[in-house]
Amino acid sequence: MLTWPISLPPTFLIDRFDIDRERLSVVQMERSGARVILGIGQLNPDALEKHPDPVRLGEDQFDYCLDVWRALTAESPERLVALMRAEAAPLPIMHTALKALYYRYPDPDSGLPLWDEMMLDMVIDRGRKAARIIGDTMNTSRDSGHPLTFDSVGDLYLYYRLRNLARPSLAEPLAIASSLTAPMGFVEYQLTERGRAVKAGERNAIDMNGIDDWVCGVHVSNEAGNVWLRKDGAIVRSSG
Numbered sequence: 001m002l003t004w005p006i007s008l009p010p011t012f013l014i015d016r017f018d019i020d021r022e023r024l025s026v027v028q029m030e031r032s033g034a035r036v037i038l039g040i041g042q043l044n045p046d047a048l049e050k051h052p053d054p055v056r057l058g059e060d061q062f063d064y065c066l067d068v069w070r071a072l073t074a075e076s077p078e079r080l081v082a083l084m085r086a087e088a089a090p091l092p093i094m095h096t097a098l099k100a101l102y103y104r105y106p107d108p109d110s111g112l113p114l115w116d117e118m119m120l121d122m123v124i125d126r127g128r129k130a131a132r133i134i135g136d137t138m139n140t141s142r143d144s145g146h147p148l149t150f151d152s153v154g155d156l157y158l159y160y161r162l163r164n165l166a167r168p169s170l171a172e173p174l175a176i177a178s179s180l181t182a183p184m185g186f187v188e189y190q191l192t193e194r195g196r197a198v199k200a201g202e203r204n205a206i207d208m209n210g211i212d213d214w215v216c217g218v219h220v221s222n223e224a225g226n227v228w229l230r231k232d233g234a235i236v237r238s239s240g
Helices: 004-016 045-049 059-073 078-085 092-104 114-122 130-141 155-165 193-199 205-209
Strands: 175-177 188-191 212-215 218-221 228-231 234-237
Touching: 059 078, 059 092, 078 092, 078 234, 092 114, 114 130, 114 155, 114 193, 130 155, 130 188, 155 175, 188 193, 193 205
Parallel strands: none
Antiparallel strands: 175 188, 212 218, 228 234
């Protein structure tokens, strides 16, 4: 069974090694009961056993997968933007998921990607367990119509990002962690004065601490002069 992010590497490899495309088929799980399926980890053995029949990709769908793979591995976001702006695509679920990647780029005002903005909103002054911060962030992202619903990340990815907001090596950490090594269920985070300022829209995290992040194949880095921001539906290079 292949969900949209996992199906791309086999598609790419089959094309690279000139393997017969007819040998590739995909099982697309869209729903299990009332739940939208974002990844096979949501499914128990009974649900997996009741999967739909495999289907073969058409030529237009196969070519679209290759276009997506090239966009995701590109060193700049222009190809991704072009795919996101298309009104329709041969694989609608993949198209919806691509649009969610837009929000992994930092906001020009806060200097933070949307996942980081959401977690910062969940941190409070008196301290809060990392597991609760991450759980509430993930639950919020699953609300109907939320822009990150189809960016199906895990708790460890978010914990990594939360820890980065509190790294002591930052010039101005946005949060303070009770530990940077303990499991998330045992660590409390609280806002710093700088974190409150970013949360209130008064300061910009990139101006304060710079940025060194990756969005798929794009290295978003002020030191490399390669800072890209999400703005009005586009991804633009920072002039700063």
